[in-house]
Each structure stands twice: as C-alpha cells, then as structure tokens.
Amino acid sequence: MNDRNMIPCEPKIENVNTPLTMSSREIAEVCNTRHNQVIETIERLFKKGVLRESRKTLRDYFSPNGGRPTKVYDLSKLDTLKVVSGYNETLRGKIIDRWQELENASKRQSLAVDYSDPKLILGVVTHLREESAKKDMVIANLRPKVAAYKHLTRIGGSTCITDAAKALGITPRYLFSYLEKGKWIYRRKVNGRYAPYQDKIQLGYMDCRVISVRNADGFKKIAIEPRLTAKGKARLAEFFSRTSSARRAIQ
Template identity: 30%
Template structure:
C-alpha cells in the first residue's frame, strides 16, 4: 500500500514572523532577505517561492519565503535563532501535511474495505452496548427521589405486573406469605437499589388511613433496571 503525503499548502514564513522569532528588527531582516535573494538570483536559483509585498509607495513591506529559502536565510544567524525558526517551520508543516494510505492493487483495496467494515462493526457494537446506559440515564433524569414499583414501570416503559414478576424472578422482591405485601431482598437494600418506606394508604378521613411498609425503587435502582431489562421482552 502506498502512503501519499498531501500538503494542503506550501509551508511559508513571512519576514515579519522571522523578525518576531529572532528578535531582530524587521527592516534588518528585510535587508538580509534582499541580500540573499540578490546573490541567489545571480547564481541562477529558482526564486519563484519568494513573494514580495509592497506598500503604497512601492517599497517592499514584507517578503514571504518557503522553507528552503527560510533555512538559507538562517545560515547567517546564530544557532539559537536558527533553532527557533526551524522549530516553528516544523509546527507549520504538521498543520499543512497529512498522510493518506492508498491501495496499490485490488487485493489491498479489498483488505482496506474489509478493515473499514470491521471498524464500522466494532463502532456499531460499542453503540449498542452503550445504548442501555444512555437510556438508563434518560430514565434517571425523569425521577425525583425514590418511587414506587408501579411508577418505576412507567418510567421504564413496561407494564407494572410484568415488572413485579421480573423483580420477583430476579430476586429483587419477595412476599413473606401468599397475599402479604412485597418486601425487598436485603442485598438490594444494601446496594441502594431498593428501600422500604412507610406510606399511608386508603381514602377518606384520617381515621380510614393506615400506614404500611412499601418497597420503593431508588434513583440508582431505576438506572440499574434500565440497563438490565433493556432489550428483554417483559
């Protein structure tokens, strides 16, 4: 497989930036650039990558050089100054260049397509794995404190009777007797998934109400349930 380097633009540096990096006055940098270009022109060098900018009076206000001309200019400067400018050129090259892998034959093209398909499949699998957690957080966002199992079923989008059965089958809740109230298994209480609360039931006057212990699902419990029952047919 061939690796192509695709530059977005030729890396260049202005005389003003060179002045900033080296701490020299811009007029002195311009002088050095002009001297260098005159010598190179007499030697027949290609100066097409040297772009001059002029002001309203026609005087050179700035010169932009490519990497070769910039490094040529720096040969007359001190080592620390050369290092600063060359380091900056390397940073500019990282921005302007990137590598592209191109298949050189049909077999490599098929392998590249297979690798991309594998990456897509892996990404899809990660999305599927994360989906229950995302939906669990959405469920959690709609709850405020502990809620009863019936309300939890609405939050989870399942039928209350089905949720009671699932909780019973998976050892979250149990009955001490056939028609007694539901109780939470101790490990679920310890884990903070369920809790017991005293609630008033009944209608009418205060005398007609009675206090009973009821299993409540915590915010943590809603999140865990959303992850565990997601995709299961209840």
C-alpha cells in the first residue's frame, strides 16, 4: 500500500460537555487504510439509512503541513462500529480498543477541575470559608482547655478551696458558692463544715484531708477538710474561662 496515501492520526481533545466522537481520519489511521475509502463507506451507509447519528458532522480538516482542506466526518461510537462492521476481526478489535482509550480519557478529563467556571470557584471559596469557620470554632473550644492546663501547672497537687480560688483568680466566697450549688460540696449537719460529695471524689475532682482544728473552747478536734485535686482545678479553670458570668465575678 502506498504510504503517501496514509493519513496521520489526528489528535483530538474532547470537551467534557461534547458527545464523544471518532473522526473518519482516525478510523483510517487505526485500520491502516485510505481515508477516501472510509469516506466512501460512510457516505454509502448514509444513503442506505444505516448511519443516523453522524449525518451533520462533516467538516473541513486543515493539515498543519498546509495544502487543500480534507472533508472529515466525526462519528458516534455506534456509527463507528457500523462503518467497520464489514472489516475483519483484527481491525474491528483495534477500533474497539481505540474507543476504550477515548472513553477512559474522557472520564479522566471529566474529573479535572475547571477553574474558569465561576460556579465552581464560588463553591471552592464557600467550602474554604466553612473549613476556616470550623477551624476557628475548634480553636475557640480549645482556648478554655489551654487556660485550664496553664492553671493546672501553676497550682499542681490538691489544695484547699480558699487557695484554689486565689489561684483561679476568683473570690473564695464565689468558689464556695459555686461548688455548693453545683453539688461538689455540702455542709454537714453535725458541725456545719463543708465536705465533698462522694461522686466528685470518684470522678477524681475532689479529695478530703483530716485536719486538727480548735473549737470555741480552745480544744482541738478532728475535722474533714474538702480539697480540690489537680483534675478538679483544671475542670473549674476550663469552666471559668468559658463562662462569661464567671469571668464577671473575677476580682
């Protein structure tokens, strides 16, 4: 066969919104035949009404090497397979393989991001703003915890409620009131002194210590002193850092 009549494969870039086609030039290249023979087959099948999807796709192809333009048809997959239906199995297999390549390339292109699309850009910007807002929310939620751990390192170990209030930056009176209302501590009916609730001890927030105190008569007696553990102080520091009403009580 004369090589001068062979047509080099025409590179094609399909838009993702355009139906996928194969040109008559490409059919000629894949099947190693003359382009004019492919055109003759296409036009004969048009006359018989066999090809129905590609009748209005005739266009001029201008070779980069110059010369007169060539008439080219762009065929749908169905029409392409009809054109090569009379070819031998090897050639039909090559066309099917080529179509598979075109379809795979089209799928990859459809997944590509078109940054010239204003709607897409708006969607990306909106997504980034939402992610930024989520990040800011996480940071805002972490700030009280960070403050709590700073207090924890400063006032490590268990301390009495009065000393804990000073370290937390609030009045002892306010802290006693908060702990009593929050059911961390309660007053014993026997002597009116504070004692920790058992559940707060089990949570590791509070502890108690046996101390010696003098009564009104000057005699020493044994008493229970409620104490805040490091974990309990961290929990309170987190709460007071987050709660605006608590911050207003800081003096």
